[in-house]
Amino acid sequence: MPMATGTDWDKLRIFHAVADAGSLTHAGEALHLSQSAVSRQIRGLEDSLGVTLFHRHARGLILTEQGELLFEATVSMRRRLEAAEARIRDSAEGIFGELRVTTTTGFGTLWLVPRLSRLYEEYPNLKIDLLLEERVLDLPMREADVAIRMKEPSQADLVRRRLMDVNMQFFATRTYAEKMGLPTTEEELTSHRLITLAAATRQVSEGLNWIVPFLSAEHSSRLTVNNYFGILRAVENNLGIGSLPNYVSLDAPHLVRVLPEEQSKVIPVYLAYPEELRQSRRVAAFRDFIIREITDFKKRYQMEDSATAD
Structure with missing residues (x-):
């Protein structure tokens, strides 16, 4: 594909808008141009490059393989222009x-x-x-x-x-500790409801490697949540003992460590x-x-x- 010359910048801008919108009409509305004007610019760009950029069908426009390559380039160009603009504005205006x-x-x-x-x-x-x-x-x-x-x-x-550095640790509320007591061994932990991320949830490997053995144990009840905020809220509502990153403890004095010797490797x-x-x-x-x-x-x-x- 030949490189677009400096005279094609406006055509590239219009191409990017059409590819992003998937429609000549919607791109024209965003650019404040008529559909026919947008169409002429796209045809001119296709002629200058010697390729077809869009497949036309009743539901809109789909990029051809060559169109996808050009769209990747215009996305990269736009992001770099935004970065340059941000740097200029930073230096000039605070x-x-x-x-x-x-x-x-x-x-x-x-x-x-x-x-x-x-x-x-x-x-x-x-x-x-x-x-x-x-x-x-x-x-x-x-x-x-x-x-x-x-x-x-x-x-x-x-x-x-x-x-x-962060470590994963076990926490419960003081209220839960007073009502249910806290385990002192890993075996005693199985008699409490454990609140963790599910093993299949996307997470850092050290946290996953640490919690998997505890999930493999036979707990009478368990709760898994797909993010740590949900785990914290469950712990705060006394649903059980939660696996959480240790940075939560400083801002949550109502929490206490459970099995203090147990924690993940450094994250x-x-x-x-x-x-x-x-x-x-x-x-x-x-x-x-x-x-x-x-x-x-x-x-x-x-x-x-x-x-x-x-």
Whole structure:
């Protein structure tokens, strides 16, 4: 496929809109152009490239193989243009605008969200788009700007920083402990309702390796939830003993450790963002905020841990 020249930029913009909408009419509405004008631009692009970009049918337009290749290129171009625009706006106008942050549902709901008010106090014009899911979003492809991940990122073109280490542990409420008593051995744990992620739920390997033997034991009753926020709410409502990341304990003094000698191996927490956003002031503001919060959290956790040990 020949490379599009500089005169084709407008055609590429229109092609991207049509491919995204799957319709000449809808693309025209989004671009404020008539359907015939959009159609002429697409035909002109197809003629200049010497390929067919769309299959036409009664329900709309479907990309051909060549069209899919061009659409991948325009998606990448658009994301890079958005990144460049963000960097220009950052340097010229200060810290404001949209920042897409991705992390797991558990870390996002249980640790990050309760602390975001301090970030907004410092930067009230920042717009955070928080994407909470277990799927690892592609940062170089700009599915997100910044990620907090429960393992070291594997891509080479990312700036990364190890923030802290997490362990999975057992917790119950003080109310549950007073009413039901707490197990002192793994065998006694089987007489309590265990609340965990299901083994098939997407999760980090260290947490899964740790909990599987407990799930294999014969419990009279069990509850599985597909995220840690649900597990925490179940524990808080005294449904049983839950498997949770240890970072919940500092913000939940009503919880107590169960079988303190039992915990998973270390799960590292990393902050990562694309190399091309290294100079972004918005990314730097979020990074510095997270580092401050993590530093404070570690100090408080260590003090709490020392007090408990005493």
